[in-house]
Amino acid sequence: MTSSAAALSLPRAAAWRQHPLAVRFTPIVTVVAALMVVWYIAAVLMNLSLVRGGFEREEAPYTTMELIAGTMEAERPLLPAPHQVAGAFLDGVFGYAPNAPRSLIYHSAVTLSATLLGFALGAGLGIALALSIVHSRVLERSLMPWIICSQMVPILALAPIFIVVLGAIGLQGLLPKSIISAYLSFFPITIGMVKGFNAPEPMQLDLMRTWSATSRQVLTRLRWPTAMPYLFASLKVAITISLIGAIVAELPTGAEAGIGARLLAGSYYGQTVQIWAALVAAAVLASGLIALVGLAERMVGRRMGTRA
Amino acid sequence: MNIVTDATAIANPSSRRIAVDVAEVSLTFDTADGKVEALSDVSLQIAAGEFVSFIGPSGCGKTTMLRVIADLQQPTSGHLSVNGMTAEQARLARAYGYVFQAPALFPWRTIEANLKLPLQIMGYSESDQTILAKRYLELVNLTGFARKFPWQLSGGMQQRVSIARALSFDPALLLMDEPFGALDEIVRDHLNAQLLELWGKTNKTVLFVTHSIPEAVFLSTKIVVMSPRPGRIIDIIDCNFPRDRTLEIRETPEFMAIAQRVRTGLRAGHSYDE
Structure with a gap:
């Protein structure tokens, strides 16, 4: 039994x-x-x-x-315990009105707007650079070293210069932050898309030639669709870098709002719990942004008949 | 080598016009290991409506020959005329369809969209594209697969799509570079029969590169035997089976005799000595 x-x-x-x-x-x-x-x-x-x-x-x-x-x-504390961080994070998200200066939603929204604008600028610039590099050997030789150099200078050193210079010509607030964000995020997109635009098989390129396709047709009908997987891979990298760029840009400006501002204020006053809560907010934001790119990738993939 | 085509060799007497005229064409590649003579002083005339096979071991320049005719590669010296034009003019006039070793379909396009691609590029109207795609899909017996993506089709079906794509804009000339090389023998026999039927229906000039002696003998009106290093023509064999031949002719003594002559030609080229 x-x-x-x-x-x-x-x-x-x-x-x-x-x-x-x-x-x-x-x-x-x-x-x-x-x-x-x-x-x-x-x-x-x-x-x-x-x-x-x-x-x-x-x-x-x-x-x-x-x-x-x-x-x-x-x-x-030197290191806040997980429940303290979670408490501060939840309090920051739900404890205040979304437009209150202590609300994490408010700060996240400020950083998010700079991130998205920077990402859009960076993606546009990145793709444009990749296009010109793929279509002109001269441009490849003249542009590529500068593109690589641009990423060798630490952004922490560059950000204040950007802010000062842009401030001097009257640009303040969202745009300077977005430009710093774009400065970081265009790079993976350029590198990825140069690879992607050059990814068509020689046979496919020969086919286009036998149909005497124009180089514009080769771009829209062959190179661009072939580059799609490369585009999404680099967009995923770029969007997190955009977020980092936006946060870093908030540090030297002494910005009053944004996740970077929360981090800065937290470190001024030794509010470690606040710093960690802001970090969690940044992580949540980054995961959400990557998930969005992933969703777009799946939708495009379905339309392009990608094998599930 | 200059071959004057025997009038009786052509089934259709109205097609005596010269479709492809290759005169003393040579092509030398500069590679890291030095110069490679891919084609050496090749001359050949092909009348319209013929089915000409190029056979020879790897590296004998048969693919290069086809690429030169297609203006995908420029000869180092010699003259070339395709439908009375230079190779480049012929390419720009979209005078030929090209079928590669692999189907080279665009994986993000449905079968129908793949067929429409050359038509889109050539500026056919939307309705013409749809009509032509349907017609040529029917011609290769793939009606019903229009909405599928390439990966959902077998290798043989994909290659049929690529043949339909090459025919879809009705070029006078069809250039085929080992189109069935990657397929198994059963599928290959089947496609050979289909290709022959297609050729009968469309009356195009076909230039066909192959490794296979039976395939060459079965399909061709004329077989060009080539040998490597340097790539040159060593024999041109007329092959006049009736147009409505079936796979059974491969058992006949005439077929065997021609196959034997091709084999002898290949051996005479010392192609396998090295």
């Missing part, structure tokens, strides 16, 4: 592991759980001396448990 019940329950116990949701999420949940454990341990270890110092200054007696509990809720 019992043995038959055990024999029956055994496959059932294994069954949940085969469940599609379990198959899909078990690896992710495991990794996240492991990270949380490591994070908590690190938070205890890093904040320990801070909390102990606090107790000793007040000459209050303390137990080990109180000490550990203290590391979990310090006001300005």
Whole structure:
């Protein structure tokens, strides 16, 4: 009786592991759980001396448990515990009106607008550069070294110069940030699209030649569609870089709004929890943007008959 | 070598016009290992309506020959006329359809859209494109596959689409570079029979590069045997089976005799000595 019940329950116990949701999420949940454990341990270890110092200054007696509990809720911890970050993030998102200066939604929206404009500018510039490089050997030789050089100067050094120069000609606010963002994001698109525009097979190019197609027709009917997978791969890289560019651009301007401004303010006042919450907001934003590009890629892929 | 075409060699007497005239054409490639003579002093005349096969081992210049006629490559010396024009004029006039070793379909286009591509490029009207795509899909027995994407078709079907695509704008000349080389023998036999039927229906001049002796003998009115290093013509064999031949003729003594002559020619070229 019992043995038959055990024999029956055994496959059932294994069954949940085969469940599609379990198959899909078990690896992710495991990794996240492991990270949380490591994070908590690190938070205890890093904040320990801070909390102990606090107790000793007040000459209050303390137990080990109180000490550990203290590391979990310090006001300005060296490393905030995950629940503190989550709390601050949720509070920043839901705790204020979306246009309040303490709302993370407000700051994210400011950064997002600069990111999207910068991304659009960068994508346009990147594709235009790739087109001219593919169509002219002279341009390839003259432009390519400069394009590569442009990325060798750290953007942290360049950003203030951009802001000052653009400010001097009367450009302020959104546009300078977008230009810095575009300056970073055009690069992967140029590199990817040069590769993509050159990706058609020689046979396909020969075919176009036998039909005496114009170079414009070769571009629209062959090179552009062939470059689509390259375009989306580089757009995914570019959109995260656009976000980084926009955040970095907010640092030297002393901007009052934006994720970068939140980071800066947080570091001025030692508000580590606020810094981490802003970082989480940036990560959420980046994931959302990449997901959007991925969605566009799937839609285009379906129209182009890509094998599922 | 200059061949004066025997009038009886051509089934259709009205097609005695010269479609392709190659006169003393040579082509030398500059490669990293030095100069390679791909074609050496090749002369050949092909009358309209003929089906001419080029056969020879790899590297004998048969593909290069076709590419020169198609103006995909320029000869180092010699003269070339295609339908009475230079090769470049003929290309610009869209005088020929070219079928490559691989189907080279555009994977993001449906079969119908692939067929329409040359027509779009040549500026046919939307309605003409649709009519022609339908007609030529029917010609290669692929009606019903119009909405499929290339990867949903077998290799043989894809190659049929590429043949339909080459025919769709009704060029007088069809250049085929080992179109069935990548296919298995059964599919190949089937497509050979279909191609012959197509040729009968459309009355085009076909230049056909192949590795296969039976294929060449079965399809051709004329077989050009080539040898490598340097690429040159070593024999031109007339091959006058009736136009409505079937695969069974491959068992006849006449067929065997021609195949034997091709084989002898290939051997005489010392093609396999190295």
